[in-house]
Amino acid sequence: MRRRPEAGRKPHVMEEIAPGVFVTTSPMYLTTTTIVVGAGGGCLVIDPALSVAELASLGEWLTSRGLRPAVGWATHPHWDHVLWGRALGTSAPRYATAAAVASTARTREEMITQAEAEAPGHDAELLGRLEPVPGAGDHIPWDGPRAQVIAHDGHAPGHAAIWLPGAGILVAADMVSDVEIPLLDLASPDPFGGYQAGLDLLASLPGVRLVVPGHGHVGDAAELSARVAMDFGYLDAAGTGQDMTDPRLLGADAAWLRAEHARHLALARDRL
Ligand SMILES: [Zn+2]
Secondary structure, three states: OOOOOOOOOOOOOEEEEEOOEEEEEOOOOOEEEEEEEOHHHEEEEEOOOOOHHHHHHHHHHHHHOOOEEEEEEOOOOOHHHOOOOHHHOOOOOEEEOHHHHHHHHHHHHHHHHHHHHHOOOOOOOOOOOOEEOOOOOOEOOOOOOOOEEEEEOOOOOOEEEEEEOOOOEEEEEOOOOOOOOOOOOOOOOOHHHHHHHHHHHHHOOOOOOEEEEOEOOOEEHHHHHHHHHHHHHHHHHHHOOOOOOOHHHOOOOOHHHHHHHHHHHHHHHHHO
């Protein structure tokens, strides 16, 4: 389980990474929130995070700019990606893939407990209140820039990146992070293979200019390639039970990542 210091009290810093696309990063786990501005001030709000104070401040920031949530997107069924606050209103539909919605229904109580332990005070009633994205499921139907759903398993059931082809921005959620190793869904039938398939999907998108990981720093196309290579390197080694030096495992606050890494190795060695 992750353990990091409590979030600071600094006000939100919103970075406009492309016209109408904003990213804010929490000091907790470097968790990102992405806002895409659509017609009439309606916004696509992806993974609003992380503390109660930060969600309140996000709501204030939107209001101060004449913006409002039009639709929410939860990239995957982990507690830090299915949060919501009253400051964001309760009228916007909150979508995820059908598989992520089903998984959330199974684990919602557990996620509420995790949220309370790590970022206390969230409105449990609003946590994980998701519905399957309507239509074919391959894009978010909303009055704004095209937002394609790139769904795959690997990190979590129904994990889905959002691809904004107009801006060339990949909101990758818990993949291709500069601060976290690949974190596998150990309950899935093929943890390493599933993750590799997801990574293949992201690596095959044409024209990515910027990548926004769920935890970590925004990167350009070269950075994305480097992270994809590093992640494949990790999976190749760990998947065959070999320990390796990955810079993301070395940080002073990376003990929880080293524990996950040990679990990955144990799984791989069990299967050899
Ligand atoms: Zn996650």
